[in-house]
Amino acid sequence: MKKIVPDPPVPATQPSPNPPPLNVEEQLSQAWDLLRCASATAFECGDGLHGQPRDLAMATSHLIGLAQSVIGQLIDQWPGARL
Numbered sequence: 001m002k003k004i005v006p007d008p009p010v011p012a013t014q015p016s017p018n019p020p021p022l023n024v025e026e027q028l029s030q031a032w033d034l035l036r037c038a039s040a041t042a043f044e045c046g047d048g049l050h051g052q053p054r055d056l057a058m059a060t061s062h063l064i065g066l067a068q069s070v071i072g073q074l075i076d077q078w079p080g081a082r083l
Contacts, residue, residue: 024078025075025078028071028075028078029075031071032068032075035064035065035067035068035071036068038064039061039064039065039068042057042058042060042061043057043058043061045057046058046061
């Protein structure tokens, strides 16, 4: 019996099972990006709501924005910051 689907190509290099740990600046930058996404998600969720559910979603977006500001300030003050 012939095989209908070919085997997928074998990657030239295998990914490292344990990638090197991120330094503190990279971790802060990654956290800032995650908070940016969370803020956008909370804002979009609350945009179509009304009353208290909307207020809660927008408050969540605001709090995430405040946390993002703190991390952004840390990144900006980091010695040799690239951002």
